[in-house]
Amino acid sequence: MATSKVGPLGGLGHWWGVLTAALLIAAWINSYAGPVVVAVLSIATALWCFFQAPVSCGAPVRGRTDGCRNNANGLLLGCHIRQHRWQKLKMLLVRRRFREFCSGLFSDGKATIVTLAGIGSLLSGLVAFIPGIAV
Numbered sequence: 855m856a857t858s859k860v861g862p863l864g865g866l867g868h869w870w871g872v873l874t875a876a877l878l879i880a881a882w883i884n885s886y887a888g889p890v891v892v893a894v895l896s897i898a899t900a901l902w903c904f905f906q907a908p909v910s911c912g913a914p915v916r917g918r919t920d921g922c923r924n925n926a927n928g929l930l931l932g933c934h935i936r937q938h939r940w941q942k943l944k945m946l947l948v949r950r951r952f953r954e955f956c957s958g959l960f961s962d963g964k965a966t967i968v969t970l971a972g973i974g975s976l977l978s979g980l981v982a983f984i985p986g987i988a989v
């Protein structure tokens with residue numbers, strides 16, 4: 855099973871969500887881009903943030919205070935270690951660990967950028983789907 859394809863861009867290929875986020879901002883500024891374009895870009899950016907963005911895994915590791923430092927697949931999934939894979943989704947579902955999950959969203963610069971992009975794309979997607987909000 856191929857887990858990751860390394861294209862000609864190498865590690866940069868993992869950052870395609872930044873491109874869709876930039877296009878999304880451009881689409882908002884440029885009024886010629888219709889709500890469909892905004893919606894598609896919003897969904898693509900949100901999916902990237904939650905399931906693809908190369909942020910740190912952060913799953914608790916015995917003997918380490920900062921947790922697992924492997925690259926994870928987005929804000930909701932962990933790294934390649936099987937026990938870590940669903941760690942963050944589980945944290946979301948268990949209420950007493952929810953705060954821990956939220957603090958992990960802003961654990962470093964990369965995670966903060968991805969989190970903000972995720973929130974922004976979700977909001978813009980909502981606005982695009984509910985035209986009444988956008989004036």
Ligand SMILES: [Zn+2]
Pocket residue numbers: 911912913922923924932933934935938
């Ligand atoms: Zn991990």
